[in-house]
Amino acid sequence: MGKVTNVLLVGVGGQGTIMVSTVLTHGLIEAGYDVKMSEVHGMAQRGGSVTTQVRFGETVYSPIIGRGQGDVLTAFETMEALRILEALKPDGKVIVNDYRIPPMPVIAGEAPYPEGLIGILQKAADTSVIDAASIAGKLGNTKVMNVVLLGALLKVLNLAEIDWESILKRVIKPQFFDVNLQALRAGMAAV
Amino acid sequence: MKQLLSGNEAAARGAWEAGLAYASAYPGTPSTEILENLSDYKEVTAEWAPNEKAALESAIGASIGGVRALAAMKHVGVNVAADPMFTFAYMGVNGGMVLISADDPGMHSSQNEQDNRHYARFAKIPMLEPSDSQECLEMMKEAFVISETYDTMVLYRMTTRVCHSRSLVVTGDRLTANPPAYRREREKYDAVPAISRILRVKLEGRIDRLRTYSENCAFNRIEDNGSQTGVITSGISYCYAKEIFGDSVSYLKLGFTHPLPMNLIRNFAGKVSTLYVIEELEPFIEEQIRTAGIACVGKDKLPAMGEFDPDTVARSLLGRENPTIAFDKALLVDRPPTLCAGCPHRPFFYELGKRKNTIICGDIGCYGLGGSAPLNAKDLCICMGSSFSVAHGMARAVETRRDERRTVAVMGDSTFFHTGINSLINILYNHSNVIAVILDNRVTAMTGHQENPGTGHKLQGEVSDVMDIGTIARALGAKHVRQVNPMRLDEMRSAIDWAYGIQGEPVVLITRWPCIFKKLSDEEKREFPQEQRGCAVNEGKCIGCKLCVRTGCPALSYEAADKKARVDAVQCTGCGVCVQVCPKQAIA
CATH class of the missing domain: 3.40.50.970 (Thiamin diphosphate (ThDP)-binding fold, Pyr/PP domains)
Known part of the structure; x- marks a missing residue:
């Protein structure tokens, strides 16, 4: 059985994890991999923690992995990286967005947003920190934060040579193509 | 060309390829996208019904009326539709008729995790359980063949991970389905007691013929890897078993799970010294195997509740745990789903x-x-x-x-x-x-x-x-x-x-x-005039009273450092609820 690579994309409902997974899987299929992807729908999406899993290799059986099996974790929100950390292999890689979305207990003043999470992640795993909000902001559209993170992920996965430009062109509406392509390149350059 | 399709997309594609003409559903996670995808096919009339009972009844009418039809719903929706389901099971079909039940093990978006495979036994109807998107497509096509050949509604049972996982699928062309036109057959379709008593007897004969079908069905197949350990499994559990055991064990992979192929199971069990039954939720297959006097390992080791993943299989059957990264879990703050910013x-x-x-x-x-x-x-x-x-x-x-x-x-x-x-x-x-x-x-x-x-x-x-x-x-x-x-x-x-x-x-x-x-x-x-701009906090006016955050809006937060409220400009929709709550007019 050939090696299967396990990618975890985590964030908060509405951050665009599914869109990133969709672009990623398009490229992986073109590169000739067997691919499986698992996503979350329904109530869980409403501002809760969301996880999308993408697995690729020669033959992929399960669409999801268990604990300690992830190769690369991309977290769109800082605390969500920690929440799913047990899914990662001890030598797995973390790409973490230095971006906080306070959960309801924090908003309601019941708990503080924990401090020092980036440092904890860096100590626990091979971690790349991306300030995707600033990068996206400089490109003029904070919403492309997710594609910045995709760029970083593709670089870490050594998949940068796939023709992502033409894949983006197919997946993204023409009026948003340029800014998304810039975001992808900026993300690749950020790790 | 292979396409990456979700189970729901593939089930819809399979139904279209099977010549489906009519589909009805009430939306419910994880089933919703089946009808949404069917609605894109111009040859299919796809409709939302007000509830699952109305959806199933409409599909029943379409079947009797002479077209291939389906109804789709989440597991609890089948409870609502159970009344027509049990009686239509007596009657048989005209055009092929499939009922899709999308179950939600682990309750990702549901109030319970009932195992609707029991409905197949309860109503005495055949059942298919796809494991991945390719099977979703192929089993849907076969479901219509079974339905018309054996004159019965078919239960097509999916689970969340099958519905919402994407895998590569080879698609085909649309077939021409030509069921007979409707003609009055009261002895088949008019469920008054005198007729139902006759239909009740016929139901047993039908399920007997389906037992024979099950023994020979291509979806019930043995993968003989020459091992002394055998695994009987169905649905998504097959993927997890393959992930953990690979080719080190032999498999009896069941896709047609009611009625079960008991001879095939007995033969398979006879070839191995250890027999595992790996199925998510209830011991539906296992209990029938045990009743037949065949020894197996199942729910004595595997959980009978909650969603499985590959770890469940490895931990329960092999006592194997993967090493993980340790960290202080007390640091985490829960992130429950919330009403969205701007929610009315x-x-x-x-x-x-x-x-x-x-x-x-x-x-x-x-x-x-x-x-x-x-x-x-x-x-x-x-x-x-x-x-x-x-x-x-x-x-x-x-x-x-x-x-x-x-x-x-x-x-x-x-x-x-x-x-x-x-x-x-x-x-x-x-x-x-x-x-x-x-x-x-x-x-x-x-x-x-x-x-x-x-x-x-x-x-x-x-x-x-x-x-x-x-x-x-x-x-x-x-x-x-x-x-x-x-x-x-x-x-x-x-x-x-x-x-x-x-x-x-x-x-x-x-x-x-x-x-x-x-x-x-x-x-x-x-x-409903919509605000074009978001709100912001005037920090000079904000007294840090936190009244605004009591609205539970995810765009609002309270910064303990400067004792001021904040509005997240990315999330704020400008709905103005916090503006009305603020006693100091500090939000505008």
Whole structure:
């Protein structure tokens, strides 16, 4: 059985994890991999923690992995990286967005947003920190934060040579193509 | 060319390739995208029904009428549709007929995790269980063949991970299905007792013939790896078993799981010294294997509840745990789902949650989130359309016990049309002392913004007549009906005051404002003018009282460092609820 690579994309409902997974899987299929992807729908999406899993290799059986099996974790929100950390292999890689979305207990003043999470992640795993909000902001559209993170992920996965430009062109509406392509390149350059 | 399709997309594609002509459903996670995908095929009439019973009945009528038909629903929807299902099982079909049950192990988005495979045995109908998207397509095509060959409705059972996982699929062309035209056959389709007694006997003969089919069905196959360990498995569990055991064990992979191929199972069991039965949720296959006197390892080691993953198999059967990265879990703060920024349910729950001596009966939908902190505006919830009736019984109990508390019931527009309308009839007919609130956000929101009888559009885009909830309530005899714009807190508050002021008679209060994510028509844009800009906190005026964050808006937060509220510009929709709550006019 050939090696299967396990990618975890985590964030908060509405951050665009599914869109990133969709672009990623398009490229992986073109590169000739067997691919499986698992996503979350329904109530869980409403501002809760969301996880999308993408697995690729020669033959992929399960669409999801268990604990300690992830190769690369991309977290769109800082605390969500920690929440799913047990899914990662001890030598797995973390790409973490230095971006906080306070959960309801924090908003309601019941708990503080924990401090020092980036440092904890860096100590626990091979971690790349991306300030995707600033990068996206400089490109003029904070919403492309997710594609910045995709760029970083593709670089870490050594998949940068796939023709992502033409894949983006197919997946993204023409009026948003340029800014998304810039975001992808900026993300690749950020790790 | 292979395509990456979700199980739901592949099931829809398979039905289209099988020559499907008619499909009906009520949306429900994880089944919703089946009908949404079918709606894109011009050869198929795809419709939302107000509930699952109506959906199944429509599909039954289409089948008897001479076309291939299906109904799709989530697991709990089959409970609603169970009445026609059990009797149609006696009759058999004309055009092929498939009932899709999408179960939700682990309750990602459901109130229970019932294992609907039991319905296949209960109703004595054949069942298929796909494991991945390719099987979703192929099994759907075979389901229609089984249905017409054996003259029976087929239960096609999916689970969340099959519905919402994507895998590569080879698609095919559409076949021409030519079921016979309808002709009157009362002895087949008129379920009066004298006829049903005859159909009941025929049902046994049909299930016997299906036992033979099951022994030879290509979806029940042995993967012989020459091992002394054998695994019998079905559905998504097959993927997990393959992930953990690879080719080190032999498999009996079951795709047609009712009736089971007991001879095939016996032969397979005879070739191995250890037999595992790996199935998610109930021991549906295992119990039948044990009853046949075949020894196996199953739920004595594997859990009979919750969703599986590959770890469940490795841990339970091999005692194997992967090493993980250790960290202090106490650092984590929960992130429960919340009502979205700009949600029209928030101002209603904000006002209702402040009322003392109130029992709040909830229902199924986004507004179920109104029970969480800081809104805390819900006591209970059972099932779709239940809240008015549950509140009615509650109010009767409260009266009997001379309790002073008021009973308020809450449900959404789509839930009202689903079965809530029967609940409303119940409270009006029985003169209930209940405040019945319908949160009309103009769309079926939770499942991803589907049309419903109140929206004026159908699934495939055609215009329909708008059913107005207030008009319906009045037509049913409601004397106290009021509609309010929930986004105006003062109006919302006085409407609740008005409702509390009416004692001993049912009150119907309708909040009407669209879901923040609904795509509005020009007409709706006129009725519901939307703010074009978000809100911001004037830090000079903010006194850090935290009243605004008590609305539970995810765009708001309180910074302990400078004791000021903050608005997240990315999330804020400018709904203005916090603006109305702020005592210092610090938000604008």
